[in-house]
Amino acid sequence: MIYKQIQDGEHVHAVFRKHWLPFVGTLIPFILIALLPSWVYSYITTAPQLETVYLSLQGSIGTDTLYFFYSLFLFVIFIATFTIFTDFYLDAWVLTDKRILDIEQGGFFNRTTSSVMLDHIQDVTVETFGFFPTLFGYGTLHIETAGGLHPFVIPLISRPNEVKRILVEFQMNARNRNRIPHSEPEML
Amino acid sequence: MTPDAIVLPSITSPEFLSWILIAIGVVWIIYSLVATYHWITYSLSPLTGIIALAVYYLVSLALLGAMISFV
Numbered sequence: 001m002i003y004k005q006i007q008d009g010e011h012v013h014a015v016f017r018k019h020w021l022p023f024v025g026t027l028i029p030f031i032l033i034a035l036l037p038s039w040v041y042s043y044i045t046t047a048p049q050l051e052t053v054y055l056s057l058q059g060s061i062g063t064d065t066l067y068f069f070y071s072l073f074l075f076v077i078f079i080a081t082f083t084i085f086t087d088f089y090l091d092a093w094v095l096t097d098k099r100i101l102d103i104e105q106g107g108f109f110n111r112t113t114s115s116v117m118l119d120h121i122q123d124v125t126v127e128t129f130g131f132f133p134t135l136f137g138y139g140t141l142h143i144e145t146a147g148g149l150h151p152f153v154i155p156l157i158s159r160p161n162e163v164k165r166i167l168v169e170f171q172m173n174a175r176n177r178n179r180i181p182h183s184e185p186e187m188l
Numbered sequence: 189m190t191p192d193a194i195v196l197p198s199i200t201s202p203e204f205l206s207w208i209l210i211a212i213g214v215v216w217i218i219y220s221l222v223a224t225y226h227w228i229t230y231s232l233s234p235l236t237g238i239i240a241l242a243v244y245y246l247v248s249l250a251l252l253g254a255m256i257s258f259v
Contacts, residue, residue: 015232060200061200062200064258064259065200065205065258067258068255068258068259071254071255071258072208072212072255074251075212075248075251075255078247078248078251079219079248082223082244082248085240086226086240089231089236089240090226090227090230090231092232094232103230105226105230108222108226109222111230
């Protein structure tokens, strides 16, 4: 479980995920490819000019073998789709009271977890680019950190402006907590 | 003396399809073990992990069953 990575005294406040729309967009070609053989087959069986093709196909291969290979084809597509879903769903960003954890799942054998302390955050930028991101409210969040060579990027996140607001609020709280209390200089 | 010709099974023969089925079965077992491990270990919510795995096993077993019935 990811919560094993949460330190003692650290509390999880929110979990952010990617928006569902880009995932559905990735699925559409798979669905079309899965349906294509059945469309071709139904066209061959119904079109009178292709009757000889249908008869030769049935005579040489057989309907059961065709169905076997179609089931195999659907099986391969389903496995590919499930792998993409795993990649999509197991990607998450966990906000605690001390840091933000980035969990990146790239297939089954590639998993990266990184984190940024909230008081190291310098700037948070929201990028919403394109028709669908604007319409459905998702975008990319760029988090600039102190001393960080590369910005911390959260792509395709749902409600990025709200996430930014929460992040900035938590960043201010973390900075206030870590600030050394100001004391008046002593008069000598 | 000429050596006996090697006769490869036809692509439509039940013997050939059975070999494909065995290969697919082995790959499916390995993939399922890896997928189950990942969803149980890394899913943030156990319920979602169980639902995702249930759907995975249901659909993949149905497709494997369909393949077996057509051999």
